[in-house]
Amino acid sequence: MEIKVLGPGCKKCGTLAEAAKKAVEELAIDANITKVDDMVKILSYGVMSTPALVINEKVVVSGKVPSVSEIKEFIQNA
Amino acid sequence: MIKSIQITNRKQLLLAFLLLPVWYLLYANLQNISDFLIDTVFQMQKGTHLSETLRFFIFEVPKVLLLLVLIIFGVGIIRSYFSPEKTRNALAGKSTFMGNILAALLGVLTPFCSCSAIPLFLGFVEAGVPLGVTFSFLIAAPMVNEIALIMLGGLFGWKTAIIYTLTGLLIAVFAGYLIGVLKLEKYVQAWVFEVKTGQAGTDETKMNFSHRIKVGLDTVKEIVGKIWLYIVIGVAIGAAAHGYVPEDYMAALMGKSAWYSVPLSILIGIPMYSNAAGIIPIVSVLIEKGASLGTSLAFMMSVIGLSLPEIIILKKVLKMPLILAFVGIVAAGILCVGFIFNFIY
Numbered sequence: 111m112e113i114k115v116l117g118p119g120c121k122k123c124g125t126l127a128e129a130a131k132k133a134v135e136e137l138a139i140d141a142n143i144t145k146v147d148d149m150v151k152i153l154s155y156g157v158m159s160t161p162a163l164v165i166n167e168k169v170v171v172s173g174k175v176p177s178v179s180e181i182k183e184f185i186q187n188a
Numbered sequence: 189m190i191k192s193i194q195i196t197n198r199k200q201l202l203l204a205f206l207l208l209p210v211w212y213l214l215y216a217n218l219q220n221i222s223d224f225l226i227d228t229v230f231q232m233q234k235g236t237h238l239s240e241t242l243r244f245f246i247f248e249v250p251k252v253l254l255l256l257v258l259i260i261f262g263v264g265i266i267r268s269y270f271s272p273e274k275t276r277n278a279l280a281g282k283s284t285f286m287g288n289i290l291a292a293l294l295g296v297l298t299p300f301c302s303c304s305a306i307p308l309f310l311g312f313v314e315a316g317v318p319l320g321v322t323f324s325f326l327i328a329a330p331m332v333n334e335i336a337l338i339m340l341g342g343l344f345g346w347k348t349a350i351i352y353t354l355t356g357l358l359i360a361v362f363a364g365y366l367i368g369v370l371k372l373e374k375y376v377q378a379w380v381f382e383v384k385t386g387q388a389g390t391d392e393t394k395m396n397f398s399h400r401i402k403v404g405l406d407t408v409k410e411i412v413g414k415i416w417l418y419i420v421i422g423v424a425i426g427a428a429a430h431g432y433v434p435e436d437y438m439a440a441l442m443g444k445s446a447w448y449s450v451p452l453s454i455l456i457g458i459p460m461y462s463n464a465a466g467i468i469p470i471v472s473v474l475i476e477k478g479a480s481l482g483t484s485l486a487f488m489m490s491v492i493g494l495s496l497p498e499i500i501i502l503k504k505v506l507k508m509p510l511i512l513a514f515v516g517i518v519a520a521g522i523l524c525v526g527f528i529f530n531f532i533y
């Protein structure tokens with residue numbers, strides 16, 4: 111599973127990356143978490159408010175930091 | 189599963205309604221509570237520097253926090269109906285002027301964080317929102333917001349809060365309009381126009397009302413969690429000045445008679461960076477100590493609306509002449525507001 115955190119490196123982006131990591135650990139699944147801070151790439155997902163979470167190339171959340179349990183739900187639904 | 193969600197939502201609703209009378213009782217009795225603490229519990233002498241400083245602090249901090257919690261909750265619910273994507277679609281292809289007005293209003297309502305100013309700018313430009321209209325949004329969004337409105341209302345009275353909001357919107361509309369008329373598109377970095385945005389696939393828009401209440405509660409947690417410390421520090425500085433700085437101390441420097449005070453306070457305000465929560469308690473004390481309303485409003489708008497970090501961020505997408513035009517036009521607008529209010533009051 112490919113999980114991407116989109117954001118130019120603000121505080122919230124770090125929080126989201128941490129939360130995503132925790133969700134992956136708790137679910138004990140095999141997932142790759144990468145941070146995307148290149149503006150052009152972020153825009154290519156159609157995201158206008160950062161941070162955003164992308165699972166398997168699909169934007170699941172943008173503009174806020176979801177809770178760990180919300181992220182788990184996204185992962186399970188993906 | 190669905191039933192259990194409904195029950196927890198109903199519990200949350202019930203809790204919210206039970207909290208309202210508690211909120212009101214607290215708010216209505218704040219003066220009594222702070223008097224009781226100072227005069228009866230601490231047994232402090234009335235009218236000394238220290239007791240009046242503490243009285244101000246114990247009264248103002250919970251007052252502002254209570255107001256914030258209630259109104260941010262309401263605004264959080266309203267905001268859940270708006271998103272940058274929807275705002276962009278509403279503004280795409282709009283004519284200037286009407287578009288500028290709409291953009292300024294949406295700037296107040298759309299959830300916005302200055303850290304996403306760049307993706308927002310790119311998204312707007314790519315969708316064909318005119319440059320001037322985009323600027324109306326970018327100027328209104330940080331400057332006119334619920335936090336400024338509540339804190340001004342709580343500390344200065346609602347008349348000042350409404351004046352600030354209306355003049356802030358006017359500046360956003362006219363500054364954006366002017367930037368549009370001047371045709372400054374050539375000073376946008378070239379790569380901006382080559383960006384291709386994808387279509388976001390989030391379907392966050394389908395929310396029922398109890399979900400929106402949860403969004404409201406989350407917003408309160410997030411915003412109050414972020415700014416409470418600014419408020420405590422701001423009010424503490426304000427309280428100290430309230431108790432110790434003599435009346436009319438600021439009159440010579442920031443009073444009405446000193447015409448240069450308006451441009452000077454704007455210049456001082458540009459490099460300063462603070463949100464509304466931090467600066468407003470300080471400004472309230474400036475006014476109490478003899479600074480005029482126009483000068484104080486100008487200072488506040490300059491600190492909140494124009495900031496060095498924001499300018500540095502914008503440098504990525506804008507060339508220098510456009511940045512200077514943006515800062516110059518907004519500063520000129522603030523200057524007018526400052527002079528007009530010093531003249532009226």
